[in-house]
Amino acid sequence: MIIDTDLEFTGRIVTPDAPDWDDARVGRMFNGRRPGRQPAAVLVAENEQDIVNGVRLARANGWSVVTRSGGHSWAGWTVQDGTLLIDIGNLQDIRYDDETKIVSAQPAVKGGDVLSPFLEERGRFFNGGHCPSVGIGGFLLQGGQGWNQRGWGWAAESVVAIDVVTAEGILVRADEKENSDLFWAARGAGPAFPGVVTRFHLATREKFGFLGHTVQAFELDDFSPVMTWLYETHKSVSTDVEIVAVSTPTPLPDGTERRVLLVTAVALVADRAAAEEALAPFAANPYLDRAVFSFHCKESSLAEQRAQQELQNPEHWQYLTDNAWVQGDDHADVVEHIRPLFADIPTERGFAIWMSNGPTRELPDMAFSLQTEAYVASYTVYEDPTEFQRNRDWLNGAFEHAQPVTAGQYLGDSDMTNRQLKFMGTEQFAKLQQIWADRDPDGRFVRYLAKDPATVNRNHWQL
Numbered sequence: 225m226i227i228d229t230d231l232e233f234t235g236r237i238v239t240p241d242a243p244d245w246d247d248a249r250v251g252r253m254f255n256g257r258r259p260g261r262q263p264a265a266v267l268v269a270e271n272e273q274d275i276v277n278g279v280r281l282a283r284a285n286g287w288s289v290v291t292r293s294g295g296h297s298w299a300g301w302t303v304q305d306g307t308l309l310i311d312i313g314n315l316q317d318i319r320y321d322d323e324t325k326i327v328s329a330q331p332a333v334k335g336g337d338v339l340s341p342f343l344e345e346r347g348r349f350f351n352g353g354h355c356p357s358v359g360i361g362g363f364l365l366q367g368g369q370g371w372n373q374r375g376w377g378w379a380a381e382s383v384v385a386i387d388v389v390t391a392e393g394i395l396v397r398a399d400e401k402e403n404s405d406l407f408w409a410a411r412g413a414g415p416a417f418p419g420v421v422t423r424f425h426l427a428t429r430e431k432f433g434f435l436g437h438t439v440q441a442f443e444l445d446d447f448s449p450v451m452t453w454l455y456e457t458h459k460s461v462s463t464d465v466e467i468v469a470v471s472t473p474t475p476l477p478d479g480t481e482r483r484v485l486l487v488t489a490v491a492l493v494a495d496r497a498a499a500e501e502a503l504a505p506f507a508a509n510p511y512l513d514r515a516v517f518s519f520h521c522k523e524s525s526l527a528e529q530r531a532q533q534e535l536q537n538p539e540h541w542q543y544l545t546d547n548a549w550v551q552g553d554d555h556a557d558v559v560e561h562i563r564p565l566f567a568d569i570p571t572e573r574g575f576a577i578w579m580s581n582g583p584t585r586e587l588p589d590m591a592f593s594l595q596t597e598a599y600v601a602s603y604t605v606y607e608d609p610t611e612f613q614r615n616r617d618w619l620n621g622a623f624e625h626a627q628p629v630t631a632g633q634y635l636g637d638s639d640m641t642n643r644q645l646k647f648m649g650t651e652q653f654a655k656l657q658q659i660w661a662d663r664d665p666d667g668r669f670v671r672y673l674a675k676d677p678a679t680v681n682r683n684h685w686q687l
């Protein structure tokens with residue numbers, strides 16, 4: 225297939241008849257569970273001008289545009305029928321300004337593997353995603369639940385400006401003052417952002433001096449008392465501590481490996497004394513004598529934490545994920561509703577997380593606008609595609625059980641082709657729809673990939 229165009233590209237346009245079509249279409253997806261959807265073409269961009277020309281090419285052909293940065297969308301949002309998929313994976317530039325302490329990075333840069341070490345060498349830190357290979361593009365656009373988001377905010381809150389190619393195919397800067405509507409949308413609209421971001425300009429923070437790590441491992445039979453205690457405690461813990469409970473297969477001191485509940489706390493502070501103080505509430509856990517093993521305030525590093533995350537998320541396995549923002553005054557009741565997500569995971573490598581978001585911080589005015597005091601997500605991990613339906617049914621059932629305490633979801637772990645929930649405030653969603661109408665009236669950029677686009681941003685059981 226030949227695409228007739230006067231536009232010049234440094235990169236390559238791959239069409240469905242090319243021998244490497246499937247590689248271009250899905251090869252860079254992290255999730256080995258690949259969608260069958262067929263784009264019209266894939267543009268493997270080599271520079272910003274390619275992206276500008278790509279949007280112009282899409283206009284000329286009546287295609288809508290999807291952008292792939294890191295390729296980590298669980299639900300395969302980058303693969304959509306009849307679109308031009310602009311793959312910007314080869315754009316990897318990072319620049320740091322020593323005076324402003326602002327780093328500017330292209331969206332396919334990996335937050336943990338690349339950006340974090342780059343900044344660490346300069347004594348700086350940016351709270352990128354936990355899994356090191358996640359691209360900053362999709363991550364920041366949907367809010368960005370990075371290191372110590374609980375205390376230091378959503379990663380998108382550190383975006384000070386973006387460079388973006390608009391629906392007209394023009395490269396512009398967007399920040400608080402110019403193109404402020406696009407800047408607002410770029411912090412939470414996620415995969416329905418009306419443009420291609422070619423660069424993020426990010427405020428950085430001074431690198432912490434000490435990383436103290438506490439882990440307490442419990443049998444899953446102890447899930448309810450331990451998690452109820454955690455619920456009652458987490459909001460009073462220092463906001464320099466990231467608090468996550470994980471159900472995951474774990475090597476144990478007796479040499480065996482089995483699924484346990486890990487209560488983990490990571491203090492990102494100036495020195496050991498500050499870490500000891502920040503982590504003290506965990507040493508007072510009344511159930512500690514039941515722990516299968518534990519360690520307290522052990523010195524760790526970002527590199528070590530990244531390596532652990534990588535082990536938990538093997539690349540190209542098949543993943544089904546879902547998530548919920550949960551809430552409720554009766555903590556024991558909330559815990560009972562989320563328990564199956566942690567205790568009954570059907571795959572050996574599957575895992576589930578409960579992440580503290582308390583005390584809940586007030587958000588700046590941006591598209592990202594829905595959160596509660598705690599976040600839960602569950603991931604089934606398998607290799608054999610025939611396990612799909614069994615895992616899908618289990619995940620749906622477990623999240624249905626959590627429905628009475630569910631306020632909505634986070635885009636990052638969602639798949640609206642399966643289950644649609646609210647992810648943004650009602651007012652903010654109306655504003656986003658107005659921005660779509662003003663900036664992209666022809667729908668040049670895809671909207672949310674959903675089972676029922678007419679009921680997007682509503683909890684399905686409340687329709």
Ligand SMILES: Cc1cc2nc3c(=O)[nH]c(=O)nc-3n(C[C@H](O)[C@H](O)[C@H](O)COP(=O)(O)OP(=O)(O)OC[C@H]3O[C@@H](n4cnc5c(N)ncnc54)[C@H](O)[C@@H]3O)c2cc1C
Nearest residue numbers: 293294295296297301302354355359361362363369415421
């Ligand atoms: C192993 C793993 C661990 C994860 N851990 C975390 C975590 O700790 N915290 C968290 O918040 N999320 C996490 N996620 C979710 C992840 O942040 C989202 O899937 C995110 O969308 C990935 O960004 P990406 O650029 O890699 O993905 P892509 O699949 O490349 O992009 C996802 C979507 O974002 C949009 N997009 C991407 N780049 C651009 C751009 N430049 N311009 C316009 N639109 C764009 C597109 O619509 C695209 O379909 C994790 C995902 C995986 C697979």
